[in-house]
Amino acid sequence: MxxxxxxxxxxxxxxxxxxxxxxxxxxxxxxxxxxxxxxxxxxxxxxxxxxxxxxRTRSQRNTDEIEKVYKYFKGQQAYDLYLKCLQLILRHQIWYLVHEKGLPVELETVVFALWALRIAPLEGKIAHIHDYDSQSQVFTTDESDIEHEGDTFASASRKEKLKGMPGLTDALALCYLGILTLRLPITPGDICDWATNGKLPYLRAIKHVPKSMKERLPARYHAYLDPNGLLQFHRFHSALVDLETSMANEYGIIWPTLNRPLLLFRYLKELALPLELYNATTRLAEIIKYDFTPPMSMNSKLGIRHLPEAQLISCLVICVKLLYPFDDLRRYPMTTSEPAATTINWEEWQSHMSTYRRDSRGPALLYTKGELANLQEKDIFSMSGRQLDQYLDWYKDAFIDWERIASSEDGQFRNALYEMFPTTEDRPQESSTELPDQSTMSNKLDVVKAVHSSMHPRKAIPNEEMKEDALRPGQGYAYYRKLEDLPEQAKHFYEEAARVVGLSLDMLIKAVFFTERKIERWRKDEKRRATGQRVEDAD
Known part of the structure; x- marks a missing residue:
């Protein structure tokens, strides 16, 4: 041989x-x-x-390709690269808020200062990470956490919040904290809505990361930048409470109160409610001593009732139930000057609100991006042709990685096929289901006018003419502890109010009930105090 x-x-x-x-x-x-x-x-x-x-032989080519595709960072380098990717996504989020939504440019400075405080405690942790597979990496607020249940936000996570890995939800919470610091009339509902239906990066946020950075990022970190579900209200508020309390105790930050006048006026406009509710809500908040300040405590068991946003909307809902109840009982005011001297036709209110929501979808009744993400297989059979085109366009933009296709071996072949069989036609593209600002404002004012024109007066009866079985405004007040307790009209109102403020329907029901219990305790204290005063006078 x-x-x-x-x-x-x-x-x-x-x-x-x-x-x-x-x-x-x-x-x-x-x-x-x-x-x-x-x-x-x-x-x-x-x-x-x-x-x-x-x-080169085939085995050598395959070896080189595998090394090129899977040559990602590990340990400290991977951790550091992930933070840089998240910071880049945060920059995109701020750009959208400032340039697309018209928020002040000072928001960028405030949010980046908060981001620096958020990652400052991670410097020592990064220095001690040497192995990618090490169990020392603890992710406390990432997108893979189990969804929290119940009414409370766990205090254990708040104590270690600043030492844990930040995630996309933390980035959105930092944006909202910057908005809160500037006291802008923006709600968590706006943040969640923009993250779901707008261009605020959350779903498929990894698309904003350059290819050169994604190739070096391990698959484990890809999952944190590419959530597979919509942003949940409870998850957002949990991350927000953790950041508020942790930064307040670590750095001594005193968060400002909500801009109550502007937010309350916006709630009345969004829900097409009478202006008389403004003073009633303000007075109720003063009575039960709500100051609408974010929670600061690290040890107490914080819940929905401690959220300032939930406190404000719950006071408004209670005033609506007092002055314009959802039942059919007749309640007679003493004079025609009382706010309760008029009643809201809730069927008309629901009809006008539904018409506004339908018109905002356009003549084709297009879906929102949140609805597209929640579509099931059975929903396809009820879609119109335009809705089906919208769904396919959304799926192509959301899940097809064009960069990866172009860099693959058969990328040229696939691109040639796409040119022969394009996925879009020559039709107008609706980049967003949102209406222009001027049109939206005009439509909202039309709804307010229509609702107010459907209100009718209630007969006023003085005390001397009042019958024993007749009811005054506020009497026969109904408590709703569960979703099943809500009448149909009340359910629609609760849903609209929860959407505006950024709470789930269950969260709003619990927040209202907690405020009602607080009012009952105040009434008992006032009655006890009045009784004690009379006893002292008699003595």
Whole structure:
């Protein structure tokens, strides 16, 4: 097989150190241990024919490709790269809020200052991370956390909040804290709505990360930048409470109160409610001592009733139930000057609100992006042609990675197919289901006018003419502790109020009930105090 003369360097296959011998009958080199070289030895042709350039074998090409695709960072480098990717997404979020939604440019400075405070405690942790698979990496607020249940926000996570890995929800919470610091009339409902239906990066946020950074980022971190579900209200508020309390105790930050006048006026406009509710809500908040300040305590068990946003909307809902109840009972005011001297036709209110929501979808009744993400297989059969086109366009933009297709081996072939069979036609593209600001404002005012024109007066009866079985405004007040307790009209109102403020329907029901209990305790204290005063006077 071999002539005995050595040729070339040592073998090296499986740590073999023997030298290559001359080629065998098949044209390959062999060593004394029987290993065969990968390269075919091509001799000099007698006619001086120049052979083709040597190419790599398939196994070598596959090895190079695998190293190129899966050559990601580990340990400290991966941790640091993830934070840089998240910071880049945060920049996109701020850009959207400032340039698309018209918020002040100062928001960028405030949010970046909060971001610096958020990641400051991670410096020491990053320095001690050496192994990607190490169990020392603790993710306390990432997108893979189990959804919290119940009424409360766990205090254990707040104590270690600033030491844990930040996630996309933390980035959105920092944006809202910047808005809160500037006292802008923006609600958590706006943040969640923009993250679901707008361009505020959350779903498929990893698309905003450059390809060169994604290739170096381990798959574990990809999952944190690419959530597979919509943003949940409870998850957002949990991250928000954790950041508020942790930063307040760690850095001594005193968060400002909600901008109650602007927010309350906005609630009345969004829900097409009478202006008389403004003073009633303000007075009720003063009575039960709501200051609408974010919670600061680290040890107490914080719940929905401690959220300032929930406190404000619950006071408004209670005033609506007092002055314009949802039942059919007749309640007679003493004078025509009372706010309760008029009643809201809740059927008309529901009709006008539904019409406004339907008109905002356009003539084709297009879906919102949140609805597109929640569609089921059975919903396809009830779609119109335009709705089906919208769903396919959304799926293409959300889940097809064009960069990866272009860089693949058959990328040119796929692009040629897409050019032959385009996925979009020459039709107007609705980039968003949101209406222009001027049109939206005009439509909202039309709803307010229509609702107010449907209100009718209630007969006023003085005390001397009042019958024993007749009711005054506020009497026969109904408590709703569960979703099943809500009448149909009350359910629609609760849903609209929860959407505006950024709470789930269950969260709003509980917040209202907690405020009602607080009012009952205040009434008992006032009655006890009045009784004690009369006893002292008698003595």
């Amino acid at each position: 071999a002539s005995g003369r050595t040729k070339g360097p040592v073998c090296g296959i499986e740590n073999c150190r023997s030298k290559w011998y001359d080629e065998g009958e098949d044209g390959y080199l062999y060593c004394e241990n029987g290993h065969r070289s990968r390269t075919l030895i091509v001799g000099q042709d007698e006619d001086d024919f120049t052979p083709a350039a040597r190419t």
